[in-house]
Amino acid sequence: MYKTRIEKVVVSAPSAALPVIAVLTSDCGVIVSTRRRGGEVNSCLVLSERLIIDIALFQGKIYGVSNTEELVGFELGNGRLRKPTPAGARPDVAGGVTLIEGSRAHDSVDSRCSARYIRYRIQRRFPDSVARLYLVESDGKLLMVRRWVRWDAPESMARRCVRAAADGPGGYRRMERTRRLDVFEAELGDGRPRAGQWKKVDGLGGRAIFVCARCSKSAPAGDGAREDCVYFLRRQYLGRKPGDGSLGDSGVYDMRRKTITALLPESSVPAPLPWDSPRFPTWFFPVED
Template identity: 30%
Template sequence: MEAARYGPWSDLPPELLGLVLKRLPSLADRVRLRAVCHPWRSNGLLQQLPIPFPWLTLPDGTFFSIPGGEVHRMPIPDGARCCGAIDNWLFLMSSDDTCTLMNPFSKTTFELPNLVAVWRREAHYESDPKQLLYKLVTPSALDISPDSLIAALTKDGGNGTLCISQPPIATYMVQGNRKPLQHLFDVAFFDGKLYAVSVFGKLFSLKFRNNLGSKPKIKCVIESLGDCRGGPECIPREEVCTYRLYLVECGGRLLMVRRFIRHIGPLSRDYVFENMQTGGFVVLEADLGSNPCRWRRISELGALFIGQHGSKSMPARECSGSEEDCIYFICDYPHPKYFSSPFRDWCVQHAK
């Protein structure tokens, strides 16, 4: 009778397993549950579940799991380091500066142009390539193939080099201190075009011809912030803040997130970034249908996850455990050569 009352855990009915999985918003927890036994794995894959929280890429190539707060390091080949990610693809750089994308689950890899060589060719001063910040974007991150178009923004402090390629051949490079693309903050694909945002909210579109070996057509779409220059209501107008810009596609809209960073103590030449903290956000939508095109302020976002390595939007109702109109972030604004804990300034804020 006792044996009949308590069966093995592997015999847990699929409907009960689904109820458990729906209470696990963390991707890592779902993976652990499915790894218990083969029936749990096969039955778990059949469940219709809310989208799990994405992982945030940390400056050292590890990943931060929301909401569990765990730091994960994905297995990568010896001699390589992780410099970023595009959804399920890791951006790896080997000791000889060879660049690849690798899916850590299928182990599929795609070769990329040597971004360090591109940067050195375009830059006019010496710097340690290991201290550069890399962001990669594609028109469809979940459908990367050998002929996928990939744009890589390599940043060294306030400078940025944009490399647009079809692996493994680089097709177009521009240094961010040259016209027309000066002082680039971020790039994102939207509606088949690559968009780049520079200082003062100037937005450019880059349209590619059939021959990707030729230069794209660059057009300034939005000249300035216009009437959207103000900061969040929680920061007094007279207070001087540093800001960062992030581009992200959200539900058929192109958004720019302005992150305002406050000085919370005396300025120091050596530890300036340790005396700074995110004070608030302003989210703007590119109104590309108006004439002229302009930025307009919005507050209905869903869930936004922002970072210099990559940004992502998700409908809050489809993301397990997330809140409406919230922005998730970590401290990734210092230049990589300056030490700063990514958890010194991380939180989730409601958009204002």
Template identity: 35%
Template sequence: MKEARSSSWSDLLPELLGLVLMRLPSLIDRVRLKAVCHSWCSNARLQPLPPPPPWLALLDGTFLSIPDGKIIRMPASDNAFCGGSSESWLFFVHSDGRCSLMNPFSKAALDLSKLVKRWFNARSIYKSFRKLEYKGVHICQPPFAVNLSLESHRLPCYPLDDIAFFSGKLYGVFGGGELLTTFEIICGLDRKPKTSVVKCITNHPLVKRILPQPLPSSCVVKTYLVEYCGKLLMVERKIGWADPTSRYPLEHERTVAFEVFEADLSTKPGQWRCVFELGDQALFIGKHCSKSFPAGECNGIQKDCIYFMCDYLSLDLAFDPICDPLRESGVYNIRNGKITPLLPETAVVPQHRGGKWCSTWIFPTDDV
């Protein structure tokens, strides 16, 4: 008993430490545990752990931890506009026009100063919603970050809804899912990457699911592409408004439903097939970053659910780049059609503050 009372916390068996870590999904809590002593830090690095839950980058440069609602402040690029993310990397446009990628967890950085400056004008991104120029850079995982200009190609006269990097190719969806095009990255003798249109998928879904909840008479549809367990998914977000007679359809908007489709590339032309469940995964969707993520009780992420934020502007805010990501956010269950708040009732909802960042998902790693 005397020896037991004099034992140090640093002598905690690695097996017990692992059990503790499994109950600490938050990256911040894991970091605090590692900081207790050298022994805990060394043993913690040996434990196989599920990835920590995603964070939501806020406009003022802080991060919101999901689902506990904690606000995290981390050093980032000063005086720079954050235009998107990919995994644990953030894409920045600096005041001098220089572009860069930075990992706020490992502090690694990648300079992209050779990018054409006019494509990354922070003000024009909100006026024209030309996310291709932003997402086309950070969608290619570091260190292979390249400028993907698709403006020179003769594409159909559809608005580009979203792009995604899947199976070594870049896919773009047009016209609300009417057309899916593949852009192949080709490196020529001059070592400069080029793109070419190599395949198109037509035929919007022939089989539509019966939604659990009826839709409003008028809806706006936003489309996202996301890679999911070796499959390419298209997510349709239905945004309705309370007053159909309003001149500004997004003035009183709210997300009412989602539909998910899988691209079947085995047929010519390809087909969209309806998806009714996500298994043990959840989808985090957004204009600047979309990703599937393992769900489970250990991390508080709900399976068969779509996590969404407000990534669009109402027409009355068309000239204001500040948009509160929590203004129209939530968790949608694709099985029963129910929408629950993004944060639990016990969480303190952060006050909306402006800044130089766009709202985007970022996925922490344990390498800190």
């Protein structure tokens, strides 16, 4: 039975006019809650769009991108989150506005969610390239990173079982390989529905971007972070465990040189984890002043 999980959590700054928490779920839904002081009842909303695969807070709004690269904006400062939502009550449902129309088509049988789309491709053993999409705010701009990946060549079930036995703890591991990355800026114009567009960019203004399924962030270059580079982390599917402790397909994309290098040299690969865990690798950042 499919269980809905939390995929990503984004939190607004405490100084925001309306501090909120937004949660992206594994069935591509988005839930928004206020962040009131202890003891006060918060207000919750469920966003009506069910195609969202990544979210970001940008200039007081929540933005979501679908697997077809459609960008949807959700206005929060219009009184929708004033009414408290008592425990056990159903949250109100709110709709967003399509600011950039989707353009990239998928051939998935179940197009409701990118995660299910990926599972379908794996189970059917299709080796075609698929795209990972990430939203991130960077220096006053809303960016989308598109990472094209291709799965290893498919194997028969018999060969898969042999490899799983040989792999030992962690079992069979089917790896993805990043082939290409592109970065786009959301040009929203005057904010009218469907009037925006994605504009490809060739640099980050001297900054670096860190992306993964759980957390994406832009930061000034320095302290080891190279300017105009995108740092990305791999993700596993179908409950496969790392086993070898490596970061797999994680790497660094240099937008100037158009090159992809490994995130860590082979000599720096960490030791195997002492516990079996399906957790995905993610980024951690220092607390900002």
